[in-house]
Amino acid sequence: MVAVAGRGGQAVGILSAYGLRLARKRWRFRAFRKRRELSAVVDRTGRIRGRDLLLFSTLRNERLRLPYFLRYYRELGIDHFLVVDNGSDDGSREYLAQQPDVSLWTTEASYKRARFGVDWLNWLQMRHGHGHWCLVVDPDEFLVYPFCDTRPLRALTDWLDASSIRSFGAMLLDMYPKGPIDAQPYREGQDPFEIAAWFDSGNYTISRNWLYNNLWIQGGPRARMFFADDPARAPALNKIPLVKWHRSYAYVSSTHMLLPRGLNLVYDEWGGEKASGCLLHAKFLHTLTGKAEEELRRGQHYAGSAEYRAYAATLAETRDLWCKWSEKYINWRQLEILGLMSKGNWA
Amino acid sequence: MLCHTALHRAAQVARHLAAQGAPVVIHVDGQVPRPQHERFVRALADLPRIRFCRRFRCEWGTWSLVAATQAAAEMVLAEFPEVSHVYTVSGACLPLRPLAELEAYLARHRGMDFIESVTTEDVGWTVGGLDIERFTLFFPFPWRRRRWLFDRFVTLQRRLRVRRAIPEGVVPHLGSQWWCLTRRTLAAILSDPRRPALDAYFRRVWIPDEAYFQTLARLHSHRIESRSLTLSKFDFQGKPHIFYDDHLQLLRRSDCFVARKIWPEAERLYRAFLAPAGTGPALAEPNPGKIDKVFSRAVERRTKGRPGLYMQSRFPNENWENGKTCAPYSVFEGFCELFEGFEGWLARTAGGRVHGHIFAPGRVEFAGGERVWNGALSDSAALRDYNPRAFLTNLIWNTRGERQCFQFGPADNQAVSWFIATDPNAQISVVSGAWAVPLFRSKANFSELRRTAARLQKVEAGHLEILRSPWTKARVRIWTLADFVENPMEPLQTILDEIVPRGLRRPTEAPRLVDLTGFGRFLQQLRNEGMQPVLMGDFPASDLPAPPLRRPVAARLS
Incomplete structure (x- = not known):
């Protein structure tokens, strides 16, 4: 990496550029060490072909969601799923192992100490993702991009390739039902957005991280309901889930940011709009109640699971994230009009 | 037909064209591996009117593309004598x-050559600023693979004033490489006696495939229709x-x-x-x-993007926003302190949405005391103060199509001062010192009032300094309280006219000024306590009520 001068007045010197290079090497080494925590259940990676689109995911006890998750992404054109199962005991592992396009690893090791799964996935991507477009999502995140109703994911990645773009940003958009979140139980195979059909359209705040050059986005129903008194702790919503992977890349913190940091420039700084998508987040379903309790017990989540503690507290009280200005989801064009995502110059 | 990838599609198209009777000559890029090429040729082997010409290794922006086109064109002309146009x-x-x-x-436009051909002075599309220099500099380095060297070498030549001589009679033209020429013109270009010299020249031009035929057609064609049919x-x-x-x-x-x-x-x-x-x-x-x-x-x-939008893939640096906010809005400072029911009156008179102090310390005072606003904006002061600028831009963005008006004052969070002052969409009207009116009416402990007054005055003075700075781009109007109460309707009318163009809406009522009897005395008391109230302007210290203050002023409005 050549020393980069930061734009907009904040000079980022050679030293910090070198520091980031070391950081990237450290994360990669860490991922390399953590590889020993993974043991393969089924390794079908031999079937991956040169141009295949790969999806990477870590999960725990998501059996209920898996059928729709796999169907959604198969329909978008994902060719192979590489999944780390973190000690599921609800049949997720057995279900995934049967799928012909899934390679599965399992681990009982600490999610937290693998930096919330990032180390494991960094390793798998280093191993299998090199030269491929890789999508890294959780089982409750559903990618929506411009023209996703008429063009497969491959159309997007081909276009990104042709435009010499290596990474594609997709903000996390929290979806929630109207009424108590456990009023309508989610059934296996169902589209979760039939229930969690609503979202906040215009209460997001953005600031820029001058070291990593990524944007830090917060807001949405979680900030509005759970962190209204302490906004700084509201979860980050910026994500860069789709990257033309190179073995020297590394995710730093979830899929919020990457190194080298040029990959984080998924936004335009001079007034224009780059193409971007959204990750519809089907977190707020009836499954959350049980999950929140379990995660609180395990304490394996970010910031001492503060998020889950806040959910448990607030949901016990109000149980409704919906407000009269909530927007009902229709399609990606709606998100684009609302300014949550953009077609950029893809037409 | 020039092909390099997705050969199965090229084959489909070639077959489609041949089936309709057109001979097709195909050039396959020399970089296509042999087995793939052979499969391609075999797939079209059943069609006698499809031929394959000599293969060149093609690289973008180089002569190889022209060479390939020449080879294919020569083959068409030689092997299909009945052909009248080559596309x-x-x-x-x-x-x-x-x-x-x-x-x-083509029959209706007999003898016409469809080739986009524009002089270098007139092209608007060249990216990177190279137009005539494509013809006058040397380009030994490939742009795609050696971008850095390419750029440096261009800069160096500019500095050294390197200029290649353009062959005599040649006027550089640029245009799309997808043309349709008549047999006559194409043959003339390909059999030009000067061709070896011209080829040698164009071999070193940058992106000759967008220049060679486009330039030479000007020498040989009778009728050029300068556009591409593709x-x-x-x-x-x-x-x-x-x-x-x-x-x-x-x-x-x-x-x-x-x-x-x-x-x-x-x-x-x-x-x-x-x-x-x-x-x-x-x-x-x-x-x-x-x-x-x-x-x-x-x-x-x-x-350019959508003005006033801040989102995950549009986050402009300061002053590059192309519109800091997406629509005009009005900021009123000191008005609701001075008029009774000002917000309601303004909403009735000007239309749009009139909020209270949306930057108030306790909570966001949305119109009608709402807890949530468009876009699910929360009324939590903590959320707002976490990023006040984003709060404002969100509010304006979320309510596109409806003008927003809000109150602002020295007791509010001042973090957006600079932002609104430098935003051309903001219409800021200030009655300076009006914050003293509620103090005057509050009848609270005087020494506390005095402290509050001193604080508010300091804050407002700072704010006014910003509004008066040379960087301010907002539409700013400032009156002192004394000037304003002397004749309140004229300034109000000016502001209204700007919000609602005259004639659209006639105000039917005037807002009521609060009773200012004794205000002068109050100011004098502040002075006596050692504070110096300056932002209100000259108020007489006497207790005399100023007569025009309380007169209803509806007559002026109509």
């Missing part, structure tokens, strides 16, 4: 109309836009003959346009206007 297409092109319609079109759009980086299945209707309505470039997996497009031709030749003129609009909007979105 260059690529493997990613797709014919949108039956060949018969193209033939009819629909091909370029984005802001000079890279062709790609067509997908969802463009089907757009392409059909365009009435263009050939479109470029098509995504190889756009199955629906290939199936629709390569279907056997239906009825007899239609005579429609190509009309790419609609597609032009779609793509030029895309370019604009990528380069």
